[in-house]
Amino acid sequence: MVGDSMIHLRNVTRTYSSGSGVVRALDGISLDIPAGGFVTVTGPSGCGKSTLLNLLGGLDRPTSGEILVDGIPLHSAGERALTSYRRNTLGIVFQFFNLLPAMTVRENVELPLLLRGESARKAAPRVDEMLDLVGLSARSGHFPHQLSGGEMQRTAIARALAGCPRLLLADEPTGNLDSANAARVCETLLKIASQKIAVLVIVTHSESVAAMASARIRMLDGKIIPHNNGPAGG
Ligand SMILES: Nc1ncnc2c1ncn2[C@@H]1O[C@H](COP(=O)(O)OP(=O)(O)OP(=O)(O)O)[C@@H](O)[C@H]1O
Ligand SMILES: [Mg+2]
Structure with missing residues (x-):
């Protein structure tokens, strides 16, 4: 780790080339987030929020710059190290859920534990606990196409939390939920975050979600907007 940072970004750039030119999805981002934080990322559509989360999740690499999470250099790590990072350190709730369509709710939630080498039998109590936490015990045998949008979202949250990740990344985790379920999900994430997760990053x-954060990152056009409190900038 760099200092006491759980997350350390230095001059991170991610550009995409397309027919019409180059898009600077992230444009020289520097950031330090200490362990124990609940960080929200806000900003208009297209400002680079999902791009930032993909980099933090080791799903994509920066065009230039440095990213260290829990001391692991994601910008230079090999595929094996990245796979191990995703399996052992990370939980992620994708903007569009990425549930596996041929698997039931229960199997989706169980999958990260099996990928880690746990037996289905050993994983079962944890899977039950997660399904109960998000209120989906009664839907555990359903396939994703048999769920509402909010139920898919809660399944994705249960899956992300199943492996007790040190870093939880969530892209609009309450975007499809009514206010009662959104509040419930946020309370759950915060409760778990305060117990086990080192850092929780929510787009x-x-x-009302951002108001609960210990630090807020505001983005515009691939950059962090400096402000008075929180870890942004630097
Ligand atoms: N694979 C890609 N190829 C080219 N451009 C891309 C690609 N992925 C993202 N972009 C561009 O990068 C910019 C940032 O995209 P990103 O998905 O990070 O935005 P966002 O802040 O998550 O937006 P939203 O709130 O709509 O989800 C956008 O202008 C987008 O068009
Ligand atoms: Mg996005």
Whole structure:
């Protein structure tokens, strides 16, 4: 780790080349987030929020710059190290859920534990606990196409939490939920975060979610907007 940072970004750039030119999805981002934080990322559509989360999740690499999470250099790590990072350190709730369509709710939630080498039998109590936590015990045998949008989202959250990750990344985790379920999900994430997760990073458009954060990152056009409190900038 760099200092006491759980997450350390230095001059991170991610560009995409397309027919019409180069898009600077992230444009020289530097950031330090200490362990124990609940961080929200806000900003208009297209400002680079999902791009940032993909980099933190080791799903994509920066065009230039440095990213260290829990001391692991994601910008230079090999595929094996990245796979191990995703399996052992990370939980991620994708913007569009990425549930596996041929697997039931229960199997989706169980999968990260099996990938880690746990037996289905050993994983079962944890899977039950997660399904109960998000209120989906009664839907555990359903396939994703048999779920509402909010139920898919809660399944994705249960899957992300199943492996007790040190870093939880969530892209609009309450975007498809009514306010009662959104509040419930946020309370759950915060409760778990305060117990076990070192850092929780949530992309949100919700002011009420952002208001709960220990630090807020505001983005515009691939850059972090400096402000008075929180870890942004630097
Ligand atoms: N694979 C890609 N190829 C080219 N451009 C891309 C690609 N992925 C993202 N972009 C561009 O990068 C910019 C940032 O995209 P990103 O998905 O990070 O935005 P976002 O802040 O998550 O937006 P939203 O709130 O709509 O989800 C956008 O202008 C987008 O068009
Ligand atoms: Mg996005």
